Amino acid sequence: MFPKAKNTAEMLGAGKEDAKPEPVQVPSLELTDVAQLPENTNCLTCTADGRFLGLAHTQGLSVWCASSFTPAAEWLQPQLELIFIQMTRMAEMTYLLGTVDDMGVARVFGFHSDDIHLLNVINIMEDVTARSIFLTFDLHEGGHYGAASISCNGVVWLEVYQFPVEQWLRELEMMSSLKKDENLTEVSDMKWSPFTLMMKLSPPTLPTEKPVDFLTYCLTVDVIRSSGPHKEQYSFSSDAATTKTRESPRCTQHFLLPCNGANGDSTANPAGLPVAVAVWWSGSTSLLQYLLQKPPKNKTDVTPMPEMLWPNAKEILCSAVSRCTYLIALGLEDAMVCIWNRQSGAPVSIVLVPEETIAFSRIQFVDNWSVPAQDCDIVGTEPVRMLVSCKNGAIYMVTAGLGMRSNTIQHFQGPKDSRDFPTVAILVPFLQAVSLIMQRSGKMFLTEAIKRETVCYLTLPTSHQIASLYNPVYTLNAEQRALLIRGDQETSDLLERQNQSRLFVFYFSQSDIIKPHIDCPRQPSLHHGTLEEICNVYLEQRAQSVDDRNKALEQAWGNMQKTASALQRTRQSRKHQANVDK
Structure with missing residues (x-):
C-alpha cells in the first residue's frame, strides 16, 4: 500500500560516538496503518487503557476509537483553535478531557455514551484587560485533580483544582438518559457541578525582615539568587521585595501519591489519589511539597505553606518523578543530578555528568511500566536509571542508587549538524529501556538506551513528511504498543498540505524486530512500607x-x-x- 522504506545505516547521523559504519545493517519498521486527520490537527492524546484517541484541531475536538480510527464523537465551535488536549478515564467508558485553545482558555469536557459535553470553562474572560492565560494544564490520572500555570499581565502563578468526579458521573448518566427518552423533544442544558480551587501558589517573594526559620531562609536565598546581576547588593528590605516582583518565574509541578502505600496496601487510598503536589520555580534551588487539602471556608486568600522543602546546591533546570512518585529526580546547573527519596526525606544519590558545561533540558525515569505503581520495588534498594537530555542535543543514561557508585553513559552525542538535533527524545514505556528519537531532519528511530544500539528506523511514505519538524504531533498507545504520528503531504500549497494530513500508525508488537525489546510483566517483589523496615x-x-x-x-x-x-x-x-x- 505504501512504498517500502530503504534500509540504511547512515540515517542515524550524529547519534553514535564512533564514526565508523555499523557492521550490521539496521532494519526499518514497516508502516502498519493510516487514517485521514481533521484539518489542522494540533495535538494528539491516547487514553491509558488504549481505547480512545483525543484530537485537538481547528473548530474543536474529536474522540476516535483507537482500534478502528473511526470518529466516536466530536465537539465543534466555529473560529476556535485548540492547541492542547489531555484525556483520562473517570469510570468505565467515561472520560475527562482537558483542552487549551490558542487564546489560552482552558476547558474541561466529559465523554460519555458517544457524546462530548462541555463541563466547565475554567478561565472565563469577563474582563479582557485582566485576561488570564493558561500556560500549562495537567489532569491527574482519574480526573480528580488538575493543575495549571497561569499568566496575567506579566504575573505567573499555579492553581490546583479538585474536580467533582462523582457528581459529574451522575450528571453525565442523567444527560444520557434524557437523550434516550423519546418523549422529550429537546434536552435542556445541564447545570454542571462546579470545581473547587484548592490552592493558588505564587512565586516566593523576599521577606521584609531577616528570616527566622529554615524554610524562610531557603526561599530568601532563591529570591536573591534570581534577582539579577547585582543580587549580592540586595538586603532584607521592602525595596528588594519590590524589585523582585517585576519578573515572575515559571512553575513546574508534579502530583505525588502517598508514601505509605509501598507495602501494596491500597485500603488507605483505594482510588490511587494524590495527596500532595511538588512545585519548583525557575531560578530556584528549592523543591517544595504542598499537601492537597481544601482551603478553610471561613478564610479567603490564604497562602498555603509548604509541608516540606528540599534544598539543592544548584539551580533546578528540570525534574521528574518515578511512577510510584517515591523518588524525585532534579536536573541542576553544572550538569548535576540529584535524586530525592520522599519517604526518608534524604537524597538517594547525587551524580555529576562528566561534561560540566552542558545544561539539562529534560530528565526521565526509566521505569518498568509492566509493574503497577503500588508494586514498585522498595525505594533505594535497586539501581535507578534516568535518561537526561541536554540543550546541546546530547542524551545521557544515568544509573545511581543508595550506597552504590553512579554510572553515566552517553546515549546520544550532541550533533554537529543542526538538522540532526533531536526534537523528541522519550522513553517508550512498553519497551525495555528503548527510547524514541525524532530529529529536525524528519528522521525517526528507536535506540536501546543501555547498549546504545539502534533498534530500527521508522519512515513515512515518500509522499509525506512529519508535520511540524520542530514540534511533531504524535502520541503513544501503551496498551496496543503503537506510535501514532501526523504526517503532511509534500507540497508547497499550505492549504492543501493541511487538508492532506494523515495519521500514520506503527504497531511495535507485530514486528519481529521489536519483540525482543517488549517489556514483559514480572513478578512483584517484596515490599516494605515503614521507615523501620527500610532501615x-x-x-x-x-x-x-x-x-x-x-x-x-x-x-x-x-x-x-x-x-x-x-x-x-x-x-x-x-x-x-x-x-x-x-
Missing part, C-alpha cells in the same frame, strides 16, 4: 557487603600508606638537596 533492609545489605567493604578499606589504607611513604621520601630528598646547596 532493616539497608542494614541487611550493609551486613552482606561487609567483606567487600573491608577489602576496599584495606586497599584504600594500603594506597594511602604508599602515598605517604612516597611523600616522605620526597621531602627527605628535598631537605637533603637543600643542605647540599648550602
Whole structure:
C-alpha cells in the first residue's frame, strides 16, 4: 500500500560516538496503518487503557476509537483553535478531557455514551484587560485533580483544582438518559457541578525582615539568587521585595501519591489519589511539597505553606518523578543530578555528568511500566536509571542508587549538524529501556538506551513528511504498543498540505524486530512500607557487603600508606638537596 522504506545505516547521523559504519545493517519498521486527520490537527492524546484517541484541531475536538480510527464523537465551535488536549478515564467508558485553545482558555469536557459535553470553562474572560492565560494544564490520572500555570499581565502563578468526579458521573448518566427518552423533544442544558480551587501558589517573594526559620531562609536565598546581576547588593528590605516582583518565574509541578502505600496496601487510598503536589520555580534551588487539602471556608486568600522543602546546591533546570512518585529526580546547573527519596526525606544519590558545561533540558525515569505503581520495588534498594537530555542535543543514561557508585553513559552525542538535533527524545514505556528519537531532519528511530544500539528506523511514505519538524504531533498507545504520528503531504500549497494530513500508525508488537525489546510483566517483589523496615533492609545489605567493604578499606589504607611513604621520601630528598646547596 505504501512504498517500502530503504534500509540504511547512515540515517542515524550524529547519534553514535564512533564514526565508523555499523557492521550490521539496521532494519526499518514497516508502516502498519493510516487514517485521514481533521484539518489542522494540533495535538494528539491516547487514553491509558488504549481505547480512545483525543484530537485537538481547528473548530474543536474529536474522540476516535483507537482500534478502528473511526470518529466516536466530536465537539465543534466555529473560529476556535485548540492547541492542547489531555484525556483520562473517570469510570468505565467515561472520560475527562482537558483542552487549551490558542487564546489560552482552558476547558474541561466529559465523554460519555458517544457524546462530548462541555463541563466547565475554567478561565472565563469577563474582563479582557485582566485576561488570564493558561500556560500549562495537567489532569491527574482519574480526573480528580488538575493543575495549571497561569499568566496575567506579566504575573505567573499555579492553581490546583479538585474536580467533582462523582457528581459529574451522575450528571453525565442523567444527560444520557434524557437523550434516550423519546418523549422529550429537546434536552435542556445541564447545570454542571462546579470545581473547587484548592490552592493558588505564587512565586516566593523576599521577606521584609531577616528570616527566622529554615524554610524562610531557603526561599530568601532563591529570591536573591534570581534577582539579577547585582543580587549580592540586595538586603532584607521592602525595596528588594519590590524589585523582585517585576519578573515572575515559571512553575513546574508534579502530583505525588502517598508514601505509605509501598507495602501494596491500597485500603488507605483505594482510588490511587494524590495527596500532595511538588512545585519548583525557575531560578530556584528549592523543591517544595504542598499537601492537597481544601482551603478553610471561613478564610479567603490564604497562602498555603509548604509541608516540606528540599534544598539543592544548584539551580533546578528540570525534574521528574518515578511512577510510584517515591523518588524525585532534579536536573541542576553544572550538569548535576540529584535524586530525592520522599519517604526518608534524604537524597538517594547525587551524580555529576562528566561534561560540566552542558545544561539539562529534560530528565526521565526509566521505569518498568509492566509493574503497577503500588508494586514498585522498595525505594533505594535497586539501581535507578534516568535518561537526561541536554540543550546541546546530547542524551545521557544515568544509573545511581543508595550506597552504590553512579554510572553515566552517553546515549546520544550532541550533533554537529543542526538538522540532526533531536526534537523528541522519550522513553517508550512498553519497551525495555528503548527510547524514541525524532530529529529536525524528519528522521525517526528507536535506540536501546543501555547498549546504545539502534533498534530500527521508522519512515513515512515518500509522499509525506512529519508535520511540524520542530514540534511533531504524535502520541503513544501503551496498551496496543503503537506510535501514532501526523504526517503532511509534500507540497508547497499550505492549504492543501493541511487538508492532506494523515495519521500514520506503527504497531511495535507485530514486528519481529521489536519483540525482543517488549517489556514483559514480572513478578512483584517484596515490599516494605515503614521507615523501620527500610532501615532493616539497608542494614541487611550493609551486613552482606561487609567483606567487600573491608577489602576496599584495606586497599584504600594500603594506597594511602604508599602515598605517604612516597611523600616522605620526597621531602627527605628535598631537605637533603637543600643542605647540599648550602
